[in-house]
Amino acid sequence: MMMFRSKRSTFLCSRHFLIYLLFLGTMYSSFGAYILIPMDAESQQNHLKAYGITYWTLRKDLKVKWLLNYRGGSFLMPDLEEIKKECTIRGVDYEVLNDTQANEILAEISSPSKNMEAVVLEKAPKIAVYSPKGNQPWDDAVTMVLTFAEIPYETVYDKEVLEDNLILYDWLHLHHEDFTGQYGKFYSSYRATPWYIAEKANAEKRAKELGYDKVSDEKLAVALKIRDYVVGGGFMFAMCSATDSFEIALSAEHVDICEPMFDGDPSEPGYQSKIDFNKTFAFTDFILERSPNVYEFSSIDMTRKRRIPKTTDYFTLMDFSAKWDPIPTMLCQNHTALVKGFMGQTTAYDPRNIKSNVLVLGENKTNSEARYIHGIKGKGFFTFYGGHDPEDYQHRVGDPKTELELHPNSPGYRLILNNVLFPAAKKKKQKT
Numbered sequence: 001m002m003m004f005r006s007k008r009s010t011f012l013c014s015r016h017f018l019i020y021l022l023f024l025g026t027m028y029s030s031f032g033a034y035i036l037i038p039m040d041a042e043s044q045q046n047h048l049k050a051y052g053i054t055y056w057t058l059r060k061d062l063k064v065k066w067l068l069n070y071r072g073g074s075f076l077m078p079d080l081e082e083i084k085k086e087c088t089i090r091g092v093d094y095e096v097l098n099d100t101q102a103n104e105i106l107a108e109i110s111s112p113s114k115n116m117e118a119v120v121l122e123k124a125p126k127i128a129v130y131s132p133k134g135n136q137p138w139d140d141a142v143t144m145v146l147t148f149a150e151i152p153y154e155t156v157y158d159k160e161v162l163e164d165n166l167i168l169y170d171w172l173h174l175h176h177e178d179f180t181g182q183y184g185k186f187y188s189s190y191r192a193t194p195w196y197i198a199e200k201a202n203a204e205k206r207a208k209e210l211g212y213d214k215v216s217d218e219k220l221a222v223a224l225k226i227r228d229y230v231v232g233g234g235f236m237f238a239m240c241s242a243t244d245s246f247e248i249a250l251s252a253e254h255v256d257i258c259e260p261m262f263d264g265d266p267s268e269p270g271y272q273s274k275i276d277f278n279k280t281f282a283f284t285d286f287i288l289e290r291s292p293n294v295y296e297f298s299s300i301d302m303t304r305k306r307r308i309p310k311t312t313d314y315f316t317l318m319d320f321s322a323k324w325d326p327i328p329t330m331l332c333q334n335h336t337a338l339v340k341g342f343m344g345q346t347t348a349y350d351p352r353n354i355k356s357n358v359l360v361l362g363e364n365k366t367n368s369e370a371r372y373i374h375g376i377k378g379k380g381f382f383t384f385y386g387g388h389d390p391e392d393y394q395h396r397v398g399d400p401k402t403e404l405e406l407h408p409n410s411p412g413y414r415l416i417l418n419n420v421l422f423p424a425a426k427k428k429k430q431k432t
Contacts, residue, residue, distance in 0.1 A: 025034070034102040035079050037087070037096045039072035041335040046408040049090045051074065051417040052149035057083055058124035058424055059407060066129030066330065066421070068322040069116045070109055073418075076102065076118070085426075090150070091408075117322035119330065123237070125170035125423035126259035127153040130161065130177065130226075141239060141389045144172045148404040151420060162210060162224050166229040172422045176345070176388065179223045179249035180297065181216025182262050184241065184345070188293040191261075214263045216256070223249040230281070232380030237419045240344035243384040244300040247280045248288065259292045261359045281377050282384060286353045295345065301386075302348040302369040310393055313341035315348075315364040315371040328359055330425065331374055331418050339411045341371070344388030344395070349373060372415060383419050390415075 029167055037050050044050060054075045065076040077083060079096060087094045097105070109116040129143055133155060146153050153173075156165060166172060178184045183200055190196040203215045212218035219279035223246055230236045238246060248257075252275055256268040267290075268274070277284040287299040296304060317337045320328040339362065341347075355375075356358070361383075362372030374383045388395045391402050391414025407413065 032111040032358035033085055033099045033135045034097045035075070035077050035087075036097050036102075037075040037092060038095060038106075039074045039333070039335060041072065043071065043095075044093050044335070044409070046091045047072075047335065048095075048145060048149050048410065048424060049405065049412075049418065050092045051421060052151050053083070053087055053090060053092050054121070054421065055124050055149070055151045056086060058121055059145055064121040064424075065106075066119045066425070067105070067109060067116065067335060068119060068326065069114075070105065072335035073330075074106070080397075085091075095374050098104070112323075114320075115322050117326055118327065119326055120426040121421060121424040122426050123424055124138055125420070127151065127171045127173070128156045128169035129153050129173045129175060130157065131155055132157055132290065139173050140173075141413070142416055144389075144402065145403060145416050146420070151417075158206060158210060158218065158222050159300070160270050162227045163318050164225070164412070165251055166225065166234065167232075169234070171235045171420060172226070172229065174226070174236065174238035174246065175306065176240045176247065177219075177242045177247045179213060180218045180251075180252070181219050181258050182292070182297075182410075185289075185292070185295050185297060187261060188295065208276055214258075215410050216258050218403045220249050220253060224253070227281075227377075229310070230382055233379035233425045235380060235419075236382045237284035237385070237416070239385045239416075240333065240341065240388050241297065242347050244283065244286075244297050244349075244384070248286075248297055250279045250281070251275045251277055252288075253279060257288060259290075261292055280355075281382050282358045282373060282375055283349070283353045284355050286350075297346070298353075300348045300349055300353045302350055302367065303343065303346065305350070306347065306367055306369070308341070308364070308367050312366075313364075313393075314338050315341055315362045315369075317362050317372075317385070318360060326425075327381075328374060330422055331372075331415070332361055334411050334414050335409070336411050339371075339415070340389040340390070340393075341367055341394050342390050342395075342412065345388065346386055349384070376426070381422070385415065387412075 038044050039047060056063055057077050062078055063177055067074045067076055106118055109118050186196055207215045207218035210218055255271050255274045257271050259267055270357045272288055283300050289296045317332045322329045348371050351370055354370060358373050358375040360370045361374050363370050371386045389402055391410055
């Protein structure tokens with residue numbers, strides 16, 4: 001027997017169905033569509049590991065929005081259970097947002113009245129650290145923070161660089177290296193110590209194996225390969241003595257600046273006048289330190305010129321327009337604009353020796369010194385950061401390693417990790 005439904009019952013069913021759909025819509029809108037990882041001082045208990053979560057998410061082929069100047073440079077990513085679990089495991093704070101909340105934040109950021117911007121991070125950069133194979137992660141601040149943040153990296157050294165393996169990587173960090181062939185200018189204090197004698201012998205052996213008569217010639221060849229990597233579109237980040245020794249090596253190409261205890265023969269007479277500043281990335285008009293007994297490379301570094309007590313040694317991050325200058329804004333993201341100073345063989349840079357086309361990202365105005373600088377070379381980018389360890393004020397040879405578990409919110413280490421994520425940002429075509 002065929003059954004018929006009345007118009008009233010059909011109306012009621014339709015009405016109940018609409019109510020059900022509205023209920024479902026309300027229920028699902030209350031669920032999170034995004035995860036916000038806040039990076040302000042009040043809301044995040046582990047800033048450093050938060051970068052690791054962002055990198056981990058990018059490795060899952062998921063895009064992340066870096067919210068420049070929004071709550072300390074927060075990260076916005078898809079609301080996935082595996083990301084939340086990973087945040088919990090690593091001790092990273094996060095907030096779950098629905099579509100409406102996320103759109104409100106993005107609308108605020110896009111407002112012309114706000115110095116904010118949302119930058120899309122697309123792909124986890126492949127990272128290389130230029131460092132001797134025997135070095136431990138705590139020998140260098142970058143390898144230490146990468147390890148702590150659980151961001152994978154590979155180690156390369158002279159052989160790999162000379163074999164053009166840098167093209168395999170998106171981001172390169174230079175360990176605290178001496179590219180001038182003067183063995184870190186440690187001669188005066190450490191020439192009789194076993195570790196210095198062993199390192200000098202190993203460097204000489206390596207140079208011979210790679211086809212060079214002198215360590216200075218071999219290191220110059222490495223520096224030139226790194227230069228070509230940057231000019232071709234690579235991202236380079238260097239700290240401490242790697243910054244100025246790299247520049248000096250480039251400027252002194254085909255000029256012998258090494259004394260006999262370093263390379264077996266005298267330096268070239270009048271070599272200062274033969275330095276070519278057109279070959280450098282960041283520095284110009286510097287005076288080389290001739291004495292092998294002085295623990296300094298040149299006038300670029302401010303270490304011996306500093307008169308700042310440790311208690312007042314801070315530097316200030318510059319404030320850039322997030323919408324018009326997203327790159328320097330990215331590199332300066334932090335939960336504070338005031339960062340504790342820290343020393344190294346190369347602590348800071350004399351502004352008089354910085355080229356006019358190089359941006360100063362952080363400076364100590366009291367002592368008139370630049371601590372953190374950035375520039376473009378060819379199709380690539382470089383960032384130089386003075387000092388050895390952001391949480392060890394005056395690190396010395398043989399000092400114990402820094403325990404980053406005690407400094408999970410370090411502003412100084414955040415600057416390093418800003419540079420790690422920088423190559424992941426969606427590129428906009430530059431005017432040529």
